[in-house]
Amino acid sequence: MIAATGHIDTGDTAWMLTATALVLMMTPALGLFYAGLVRAKNTLNTFMMSIGALGVVTVAWVLIGYSLAFDKGKGFIGGLHLAFLHDVTLAPRAGTAIPHLLYMAFEASFCIITAALVSGAVVERMRFGAFLVFMVVWSLVVYAVLAHWVFGGGWLQQHGTLDFAGGVPVEMASGFSAFAAARVVGARKDYGRQALLPHNAVYVLLGAGLLWFGWFGFNGGSGYSTGSPSVLAFINTLLAPACSLVVWFGLDLLRNRRVTAIGAATAIIVGCVAITPAGGFVSPLSAMLLGALATLPSYAVILWRPRTRLDETLDVLAAHGLAGMTGILFVGFFAQLSWNGKANGLLYGHAGQLGWQALAALVAPIYAFGATYVILRVIGRFMPLRATEREEALGMDVVQHGEEAYTTGEGAILVVPEGGVEGMVGVAQP
Amino acid sequence: MKFVIGIVRPEKANDVLEALYRTEVRGFSISRVQGHGGELDRVETYRGTTVKMGLSEKVRFEIAVSDAFVEPTIDALCEGARTGEVGDGKIFVVPLERAIRIRTGETDHGAVTPVGS
Numbered sequence: 001m002i003a004a005t006g007h008i009d010t011g012d013t014a015w016m017l018t019a020t021a022l023v024l025m026m027t028p029a030l031g032l033f034y035a036g037l038v039r040a041k042n043t044l045n046t047f048m049m050s051i052g053a054l055g056v057v058t059v060a061w062v063l064i065g066y067s068l069a070f071d072k073g074k075g076f077i078g079g080l081h082l083a084f085l086h087d088v089t090l091a092p093r094a095g096t097a098i099p100h101l102l103y104m105a106f107e108a109s110f111c112i113i114t115a116a117l118v119s120g121a122v123v124e125r126m127r128f129g130a131f132l133v134f135m136v137v138w139s140l141v142v143y144a145v146l147a148h149w150v151f152g153g154g155w156l157q158q159h160g161t162l163d164f165a166g167g168v169p170v171e172m173a174s175g176f177s178a179f180a181a182a183r184v185v186g187a188r189k190d191y192g193r194q195a196l197l198p199h200n201a202v203y204v205l206l207g208a209g210l211l212w213f214g215w216f217g218f219n220g221g222s223g224y225s226t227g228s229p230s231v232l233a234f235i236n237t238l239l240a241p242a243c244s245l246v247v248w249f250g251l252d253l254l255r256n257r258r259v260t261a262i263g264a265a266t267a268i269i270v271g272c273v274a275i276t277p278a279g280g281f282v283s284p285l286s287a288m289l290l291g292a293l294a295t296l297p298s299y300a301v302i303l304w305r306p307r308t309r310l311d312e313t314l315d316v317l318a319a320h321g322l323a324g325m326t327g328i329l330f331v332g333f334f335a336q337l338s339w340n341g342k343a344n345g346l347l348y349g350h351a352g353q354l355g356w357q358a359l360a361a362l363v364a365p366i367y368a369f370g371a372t373y374v375i376l377r378v379i380g381r382f383m384p385l386r387a388t389e390r391e392e393a394l395g396m397d398v399v400q401h402g403e404e405a406y407t408t409g410e411g412a413i414l415v416v417p418e419g420g421v422e423g424m425v426g427v428a429q430p
Numbered sequence: 431m432k433f434v435i436g437i438v439r440p441e442k443a444n445d446v447l448e449a450l451y452r453t454e455v456r457g458f459s460i461s462r463v464q465g466h467g468g469e470l471d472r473v474e475t476y477r478g479t480t481v482k483m484g485l486s487e488k489v490r491f492e493i494a495v496s497d498a499f500v501e502p503t504i505d506a507l508c509e510g511a512r513t514g515e516v517g518d519g520k521i522f523v524v525p526l527e528r529a530i531r532i533r534t535g536e537t538d539h540g541a542v543t544p545v546g547s
Contacts, residue, residue: 194444390515393441402474411464411485415473 009097012225016098016106022217023109027054027116029214033207033265034120035405037314040199041395042124043405049119052132057115060136061108068144070107075155078148096224106221107147114170115139118372120314121178122185124196125386128400133379138177142371146173146364156363161356162335162343164233165222167277167328168364175321176365177372178312184376187311189389201261208265212241215272219279232339233279240278240291241271247295255303266319270298273323278331281342286334294326325361332357431538432500433526436491437465438511438519443489446510450493453506456544458493469517488519494529494542 031050038046057065064083071078082088085104093100115135122131146169148154150161156168163169190196198204219237223230248267249259274294275287282290301318332354335345344350345357376385386392391399398404438446443460450458464485471482495503500523507521531541 190444390513393439393513398472398474402472403476404474407474407483409481411466411483412474412481413471413484415480415482 006092007097008092008099009225012097012227013099013102015226015230016102016221016224019217019221020102020106020109022214023106023113023221024054024214026109026211026214026218027051027113029207029210030113030116031207032203033211033269034123034314036200036203036205036207037198037262038123039196039395040406041397041404043199043397044403045128045396045400046119046123048128048401049123049131050113050116052128053112053116053119053135056132056136057112057139058108060139061111062104065111065140065144066104066107068140069111069147070104070152072153073148075158076148077145077154078152098224103224106224107151110166110170110218111139111143111147114143114166114174117170117174117316117320118177118181120316121182121312122386123313124396125188125392126185127384127387128396130379130383130385133383134181134376137375137379138372141375142173142177142368143169145371146367149364150360156356156360159356159359160343160353161360162281162331162353163277163328163360164229164279164281164331165219165276167324167331168360171273171276171320171324172328172361172364173368175317175319175324176368178316179310179321180369180372181376182310182312184373184380185385187309188313189392191311192309198262201265204262204265208268212237212268212272215241215276219272219276223280229280229340232284233275235284236275236279236282236287237272239284240275240287240294241268243288243291244268244271244274244295247292248299251295251299266298266302266315267295269319270294270323273320274327274330277324277327278334281331281335281340283334283336283339286330286336290327290330290334293330294323297322297326321365325365328357328361329354431494431496431526431529431542433524434491434493434495434500434503434507435522435524436493436507436511436519437463437488437521438491438507439513439517440487440489442511442513442518446489446491446507449506449510450491450503453499453502455493455495455499455503455506457542458491460492461490463488463490467517467520486517494526496539496542 027050031047035043035047062085067080067082068078071082073079088100088104090099090101093103096103115138149156150163150168215237216234220230220234222233244267245264248263252259252263271291274290278290298318301322302315305312305315333345333347335343335353336348337344343353346354387399465488466485471484474481474483493503504521512518529541530537
């Protein structure tokens with residue numbers, strides 16, 4: 001419940017602390033999901049792109065990103081008043097009954113996973129250092145701007161676009177940025193010539209399961225309280241992905257008479273993504289319909305994309321960009337005042353809502369795609385974006401990190417530091 | 431009749447398969463092996479432990495062929511596996527005393543010639 005200004009609600013704070021931790025867990029869960037989808041020789045590099053976000057994006061967010069997204073601005077981007085956590089204290093944040101510092105941390109966890117999501121487009125060939133630089137710039141130029149538009153008092157929010165937990169800055173932004181990143185970085189050398197298969201479907205299922213678990217904090221926390229919108233979003237986060245799973249099973253059965261595991265993992269993501277913008281705005285039955293509907297465009301693009309030359313490797317565009325867009329548009333039809341206390345959609349008598357949802361679904365992808373394209377082109381001027389063909393063949397784990405995911409230790413010769421190990425008898429090395 | 435053993439880079443295994451297919455060599459087995467050759471050791475670090483990886487991953491092709499197929503098989507292995515860098519692998523050709531197809535009991539030339547060719 002939103003309490004009077006200046007009041008901290010202990011229940012709200014307890015839930016938001018929990019929700020922040022839940023969302024933070026989604027980033028390693030995403031790393032696991034992505035790592036299972038790539039070849040064994042790129043496992044660690046793929047996972048590390050997500051872990052990298054936990055480092056560099058958090059720092060960028062605290063120093064400046066949060067201010068750009070949530071400080072007052074002129075509609076496009078926030079100001080710098082909150083940079084370096086200036087005025088971000090334990091006092092309640094306006095409009096909520098939780099500490100401002102906690103609000104900042106909750107939003108940080110969103111920015112982190114969103115930057116990590118884009119890695120799905122460029123795994124197995126983009127250099128790790130270049131990707132870290134990209135994530136820092138991207139989180140400020142793309143994420144913070146789009147978050148300002150719909151969360152931080154920007155122009156879309158002022159005009160009434162409804163985005164509960166990030167259909168614009170998280171889902172459409174990552175999906176269409178991934179599209180641009182795949183275009184700029186280019187396809188893997190073996191793409192279209194060899195079958196490039198997921199090396200561990202168990203990681204993919206476990207990662208998707210953990211993402212769903214974390215998503216209860218992602219959507220359930222986006223009401224910033226323990227009030228009705230949060231409860232509604234939380235329950236809808238159970239219902240929508242469940243329906244996506246059921247429909248996906250059916251689509252898989254129609255297509256090849258078998259229900260696939262990686263398809264199921266994808267369905268969970270698609271359902272969670274679709275309900276993200278709609279969570280606290282639509283009725284539970286509408287959420288179920290959304291979960292079912294959202295599978296169709298994503299499934300179609302997942303079938304179509306590998307037949308093209310676009311190596312958007314892990315289908316971020318299909319799973320996040322399109323499902324996020326479906327969710328944003330769905331709010332325009334199915335938002336229900338009696339459930340959300342804010343606005344009705346077209347089907348409940350307010351056609352204008354659909355207009356603002358459609359505008360968001362149009363401008364956010366254009367901005368995300370364009371800005372990402374330019375960012376990567378500029379970074380590419382200063383450093384190579386991708387590994388050489390030889391390095392790509394060897395695998396990014398050994399080349400970029402000097403480690404392997406599945407090393408046995410056979411044939412590994414210990415390099416003893418100069419002077420030897422204290423108290424150890426010298427053994428002749430072969 | 432010869433037994434051709436080709437040890438190649440894992441990332442070139444698909445190219446070798448393609449080359450063999452084009453040469454119409456249809457019967458072979460492959461296995462993942464680890465080995466040591468002339469290439470430089472990779473250095474890897476796990477927390478405080480630094481190690482030199484003395485063994486590299488390779489794929490081993492084993493192909494039993496009749497005499498007419500020995501040269502084409504060698505050519506296919508070379509063509510598919512070569513990158514020009516140290517570590518491309520080796521080919522060993524050894525005499526093959528007998529070969530028996532289990533299903534029919536055919537021996538030697540009949541046994542190493544795929545059905546239908």
